[in-house]
Amino acid sequence: MKPKWFSIFFALSVLLVTGKAMGSEANACLNRGDDYFKKGQYDQAIAEYNRAIEIDPTFASAYNNRGVVYGRKEQHDQAIAEYNRAIEIDPKFALAYYNRAISYEKKGQHGQAIADYNKAVEIDPKFALKDRFIVTGDEVYDRKTNRTWKRCNYGQTWDAQNKWCIGVIKRVPIDHAVSEVKRIKGGWKVPDVNELMSLMEVSCGTEKDKAQGIFADVKSSEWYATSTSHGDSHVMAVECIGAQAKAAGVGNQMFSIIRLVREGK
Secondary structure, eight states, X not given: OOOOOOHHHHHHHHHHHHXXXXXXXXXXXXXXXXXXXXXXXXXXXXXXXXXXXXXXXTOHHHHHHHHHHHHHTTOHHHHHHHHHHXXXXXXXXXXXXXXXXXXXXXXXXXXHHHHHHHHHHHHOGGGSSTTTEEEEXXXXXXXXXXXXXXXXXTXXXXXXXXXXXXXXXOOBOHHHHHHHHTTSSSSXXXXXXXXXXHHHHHHHSTTHHHXXXXXXXXXXXXXXXXXXXXXXXXXXXXXXXXXXXXXXXXXXXXXXXXXXXXXXX
């Protein structure tokens, strides 16, 4: 699955506003570099960022922007080096952490990517939901946990035209669900309780209306089963109660909803 990378354009839109607001000679170079980048003239963009840094070696935004260009050129080691320098200059530069997370993700270094993503959110919560998830068709990749989810409940399919889940939800006992899912190709599985809580905390929380556009048709006050045992004849399950996700033990023969997950992309 190849995700669509919108974050670079988001990053530069922020930086363009910052550069125009400051108005120094170094910022004039930054703005010209941004203009070259938008035209796909990457070498010229780098040259302008180089000039900005020559004028002001502590210009964190210039290092960050130069990193974005190297990322676009698929030179992620160089991009990470640029973000490192930006963060060294400004340890609270959330955007640099976020962009570095993207380069780490591209290199398959998911642990570092998750750490940087979490740091960006810690510094600036605007990165939390909007840029946490990558939606591709009927699947959603969660950068924070390095998990890919089905957008719909087990038994449903994603209707791309109407942008919603169609079909009948298949409520099954957890024992049956585990055996059925094993026959599905692609590494899909019934989530454990920690994986499911990471999804339900978003779907049940204060931003649940926005989350419905990502994870459709999450049912309130119904149990979603997990593969985590809770005694000999029980498993952990999760439901939305108000604006919170609650986990509890339920009988493993109880008919529950399943939301499939797999590790990685």
